[in-house]
Amino acid sequence: MSSTRNKLIEILALNNDGYISGQAISDKLQISRSAVWKHMKELEKDGYKIEGKSNKGYRIIGFPNKLSENTITWGLDSKWLGKNIIHKESTSSTQTIAHEHARNQAPNGTVIIADEQTDGRGRINRNWDSTKEKGIWMSIILRPEIPAHHAPQLTLLTATVLADVLSSYPLLQPQIKWPNDILLNGKKCAGILTEMQAEQDQIWYVIIGIGLNVKHTREDLSEELRHRATSLGMETEKDWSIQELIQKILATFEKTYELYLERGFGEIKEKWEHYGFKIGKEVNIKTMKEEWKAPFLGIAEDGAMLTISKDGHNQRIYSAEISW
Numbered sequence: 001m002s003s004t005r006n007k008l009i010e011i012l013a014l015n016n017d018g019y020i021s022g023q024a025i026s027d028k029l030q031i032s033r034s035a036v037w038k039h040m041k042e043l044e045k046d047g048y049k050i051e052g053k054s055n056k057g058y059r060i061i062g063f064p065n066k067l068s069e070n071t072i073t074w075g076l077d078s079k080w081l082g083k084n085i086i087h088k089e090s091t092s093s094t095q096t097i098a099h100e101h102a103r104n105q106a107p108n109g110t111v112i113i114a115d116e117q118t119d120g121r122g123r124i125n126r127n128w129d130s131t132k133e134k135g136i137w138m139s140i141i142l143r144p145e146i147p148a149h150h151a152p153q154l155t156l157l158t159a160t161v162l163a164d165v166l167s168s169y170p171l172l173q174p175q176i177k178w179p180n181d182i183l184l185n186g187k188k189c190a191g192i193l194t195e196m197q198a199e200q201d202q203i204w205y206v207i208i209g210i211g212l213n214v215k216h217t218r219e220d221l222s223e224e225l226r227h228r229a230t231s232l233g234m235e236t237e238k239d240w241s242i243q244e245l246i247q248k249i250l251a252t253f254e255k256t257y258e259l260y261l262e263r264g265f266g267e268i269k270e271k272w273e274h275y276g277f278k279i280g281k282e283v284n285i286k287t288m289k290e291e292w293k294a295p296f297l298g299i300a301e302d303g304a305m306l307t308i309s310k311d312g313h314n315q316r317i318y319s320a321e322i323s324w
């Protein structure tokens with residue numbers, strides 16, 4: 001895409017509440033008014049909807065139904081999160097790209113999004129199925145000034161953000177399965193992978209990876225996943241807009257994260273427990289060493305699961321497989 005055209009989309013996208021005159025555009029781009037008009041016609045051919053009014057100028061009223069930096073930025077209600085967006089049609093993993101950018105001083109709030117990941121990564125060295133244009137595969141770079149041992153709180157915070165966004169749709173009742181799976185009707189629709197670079201309890205950067213299954217049909221899921229995974233489309237039989245969901249997630253994330261930095265983890269913990277799956281109920285806990293059944297009592301400030309040990313004492317669990 002020509003850089004003039006990119007700049008034109010950017011000018012129109014950033015001016016999303018009103019019209020901008022042909023003259024102003026031609027001044028900004030240093031091209032003639034007739035060249036501006038020709039570029040507008042090219043954009044329309046590609047699915048951009050542009051309204052032109054003779055005494056007011058131009059404004060964009062619709063984007064093609066395809067993800068790009070511009071389509072995400074247009075209508076994004078955030079102050080700093082996602083102001084720097086890197087969109088890839090295909091990449092190995094947005095986590096890997098995010099690490100590269102973070103090492104090269106990418107600003108706090110940079111977001112990497114891909115239509116497809118060929119080597120998507122899940123927790124505990126698992127892979128993460130990231131089929132083209134079926135879901136949200138994105139990584140957020142944060143540079144929080146918090147002690148490194150508080151970083152797990154960011155994973156729990158992200159889970160509450162996803163649960164808040166999903167529960168804002170009347171058809172969805174998300175739950176969070178410890179530590180960070182988002183469930184719909186008992187099946188996983190989203191996962192979170194948090195990675196960080198830190199030294200002596202000082203964080204250099206944190207990368208929050210979010211994978212959300214949106215448009216998958218049953219056939220899009222592998223045999224292995226079908227009985228335990230789902231997508232928003234499968235749960236609602238509705239056609240979801242990936243772009244709109246990304247914008248809601250980023251706007252909600254920014255608000256929640258700012259509150260967390262200001263007021264601490266208490267409210268996030270409460271919210272997490274509100275959405276917590278099987279809280280107060282008996283679950284099966286499998287650690288590296290043992291397996292037993294015990295009640296899931298809640299979470300601690302450091303994200304640990306609170307339960308009762310095999311020999312009847314209060315216990316904090318940091319890593320385990322939970323089933324029921």
Ligand code: BTN
Nearest residue numbers: 093120121122123138191209211
């Ligand atoms: C999990 O195992 O539940 C976590 C899954 C995290 C997947 C996301 S998709 C975007 C980002 N890039 C990756 O390779 N993984 C995370």
